[in-house]
Amino acid sequence: MKSSKILAMLVLLGVLVALPWIGGYATQRLMVEVFTLYAIALAWNLLAGYGGIVAVGQHVFIGIGAYSLFFLSTSFGLNPWLMLPAAVVITALFALLFALPMFRLRGAYFAVGTWVLAEITRIAVLNSDWLGAGAGMPLSTMMGITRWLRNAGIYWAALAVGVGSLGVVWWLLRGRLGLALLSVRDNEAAAAASGVNVLRTKVILWLVAAAITGLAGAVAYMNTLQVTPSASFSLNWTAAAIFIAVLGGIGTLEGPLIGVLVYFLLREMFSSYGSWYFIVLGCIAILTMLLAPGGAWSLLTRRRPLDPFGIRRMLS
Amino acid sequence: MLRVEQLSAYYGLFQALFEVDLRVDEGECMALIGANGAGKSTLLRSLVGAVKVSADSVQFDGEAVGGASERKQLKRGITLVPEGRRLFPSLSVRENIELAQRHGRPGRWDTELLFQELPALAEVQNRPATALSGGQQQLVAISRALVTNPRLLLCDEVSLGLSPYAVDEVYRLLNMARQDGMSVVLVEQNVQRALAEADRFYCVQKGRVVLDGVAAEADHHAVANAYFGV
Numbered sequence: 129m130k131s132s133k134i135l136a137m138l139v140l141l142g143v144l145v146a147l148p149w150i151g152g153y154a155t156q157r158l159m160v161e162v163f164t165l166y167a168i169a170l171a172w173n174l175l176a177g178y179g180g181i182v183a184v185g186q187h188v189f190i191g192i193g194a195y196s197l198f199f200l201s202t203s204f205g206l207n208p209w210l211m212l213p214a215a216v217v218i219t220a221l222f223a224l225l226f227a228l229p230m231f232r233l234r235g236a237y238f239a240v241g242t243w244v245l246a247e248i249t250r251i252a253v254l255n256s257d258w259l260g261a262g263a264g265m266p267l268s269t270m271m272g273i274t275r276w277l278r279n280a281g282i283y284w285a286a287l288a289v290g291v292g293s294l295g296v297v298w299w300l301l302r303g304r305l306g307l308a309l310l311s312v313r314d315n316e317a318a319a320a321a322s323g324v325n326v327l328r329t330k331v332i333l334w335l336v337a338a339a340i341t342g343l344a345g346a347v348a349y350m351n352t353l354q355v356t357p358s359a360s361f362s363l364n365w366t367a368a369a370i371f372i373a374v375l376g377g378i379g380t381l382e383g384p385l386i387g388v389l390v391y392f393l394l395r396e397m398f399s400s401y402g403s404w405y406f407i408v409l410g411c412i413a414i415l416t417m418l419l420a421p422g423g424a425w426s427l428l429t430r431r432r433p434l435d436p437f438g439i440r441r442m443l444s
Numbered sequence: 445m446l447r448v449e450q451l452s453a454y455y456g457l458f459q460a461l462f463e464v465d466l467r468v469d470e471g472e473c474m475a476l477i478g479a480n481g482a483g484k485s486t487l488l489r490s491l492v493g494a495v496k497v498s499a500d501s502v503q504f505d506g507e508a509v510g511g512a513s514e515r516k517q518l519k520r521g522i523t524l525v526p527e528g529r530r531l532f533p534s535l536s537v538r539e540n541i542e543l544a545q546r547h548g549r550p551g552r553w554d555t556e557l558l559f560q561e562l563p564a565l566a567e568v569q570n571r572p573a574t575a576l577s578g579g580q581q582q583l584v585a586i587s588r589a590l591v592t593n594p595r596l597l598l599c600d601e602v603s604l605g606l607s608p609y610a611v612d613e614v615y616r617l618l619n620m621a622r623q624d625g626m627s628v629v630l631v632e633q634n635v636q637r638a639l640a641e642a643d644r645f646y647c648v649q650k651g652r653v654v655l656d657g658v659a660a661e662a663d664h665h666a667v668a669n670a671y672f673g674v
Contacts, residue, residue, distance in 0.1 A: 304546070307535060307539055307542070307543045307546075308543065310532060310534040310535055311532045311534075311535065311543055313534065314532040314533055314534050314535070315530050315532060317494065317526070317530065318526060318530035318531070318532065319532075320494070320514045320515070321492065321494070321514060321518075321523075321524055321526055321530070322543055322544040322547060322548075322588060322592075323514075323515055323518045323519075323544060323546075323547025323548055323592060324543065324547055325515060325547075
């Protein structure tokens with residue numbers, strides 16, 4: 129059973145890696161969106177579902193990650209792929225800088241506080257001529273690279289982001305921090321009474337979520353070759369992440385995976401209906417919260433327990 | 445070991461404790477008696493650092509420790525079993541205890557010792573902690589405090605809402621800790637039981653200590669007066 133599971137995963141991974149030779153550019157570009165948005169939703173879910181931290185302004189990290197990559201790469205004429213780690217580091221530093229003021233806020237105030245942070249950053253970028261102000265920046269360093277290699281390279285980066293972020297979150301939840309995280313989510317006061325360093329736990333979570341989101345943002349904008357403040361610092365990113373996490377199941381590792389599939393399925397099928405598409409999307413989210421607050425994953429596990437990632441240690 | 449001097453505690457502008465003086469000696473069991481809202485829980489929360497008070501008002505081994513963080517007090521050996529148990533529903537019984545052990549002090553008390561002493565708990569160690577009966581949940585809550593190896597264990601209403609049998613189990617566990625030399629502070633609704641278990645007692649009324657003495661010599665009439673404030 130176990131070896132067959134591993135084999136199935138290897139086959140799936142093999143197919144995903146080989147996609148540039150199998151599928152066309154459109155498929156690759158769609159998959160870049162799928163993987164990056166998956167990572168962003170995973171990060172949102174990590175904060176909200178495992179840390180009890182609702183960040184409405186998570187999209188600030190997308191903008192920071194994307195702008196870091198674009199600025200460094202175009203200023204110094206460096207290969208954009210090599211700048212991805214730098215984008216992660218800069219986003220994490222940005223998150224660290226604002227962690228302490230943000231975590232002085234609680235609950236709804238924190239949620240709105242992060243949104244304000246995102247808005248302020250967007251306006252700051254909008255007024256920064258060295259970042260191209262309102263028009264943004266093109267990724268001119270992509271010029272010498274062939275179309276095939278560019279598309280395939282971005283796709284592989286996105287694949288790595290999706291798989292890698294799942295791996296990081298899985299590792300985080302399996303480890304020592306996992307228990308502390310759940311205790312903080314369940315009851316902050318009791319966690320503190322048990323000796324858990326609540327603030328440190330939250331800040332670690334915040335930094336990991338920021339790093340994942342920043343990296344995903346950088347790859348997402350490599351795909352579009354142009355970054356602008358209004359698009360990259362847009363609430364739409366966080367809204368989509370929340371939708372995916374809610375639909376799939378907040379506080380589960382499987383949730384965002386299912387959520388992202390449903391989200392893109394809906395989008396590919398119905399986005400031509402314009403505003404009706406958004407209305408239906410909203411209705412689906414509301415119905416999910418009312419009828420199945422645990423999301424799609426809870427419907428699947430209602431009858432029999434499933435634990436593909438092996439992180440639920442409870443037998444109950 | 446613990447000396448509380450002129451302790452005043454506030455929730456915003458509301459003053460919950462007024463210049464409380466008391467002490468707990470090494471290995472002693474002290475009972476705090478008082479009606480609802482008298483300030484007993486606030487007093488315990490002040491001792492562990494959940495309510496901020498002035499440094500001098502709480503002295504532990506002669507050191508002024510009032511207002512220190514909960515983690516610091518835990519490292520010094522002051523642990524609270526909070527009212528209402530406050531177990532983590534997402535974690536199993538074992539995980540609830542192991543989490544506290546990991547962040548506590550090293551010592552004799554650990555998860556394995558507790559499961560050995562409480563076989564009924566060992567049987568359900570993989571269940572979610574909040575899926576147990578009230579009595580078992582309370583044992584988990586006390587276990588969670590014991591594995592931090594405190595020198596001073598503060599128990600807030602540990603027998604509230606439990607069956608008489610479950611209450612006996614809870615006190616059996618506490619007495620094991622006391623035999624190890626742990627000092628215990630009991631906040632109890634059940635005055636008779638508290639006086640039977642404790643060495644000394646303090647009665648708290650509207651944030652002030654109004655009566656104290658040796659538990660065995662307590663005058664029930666005087667305690668009732670102090671309790672009801674008549």
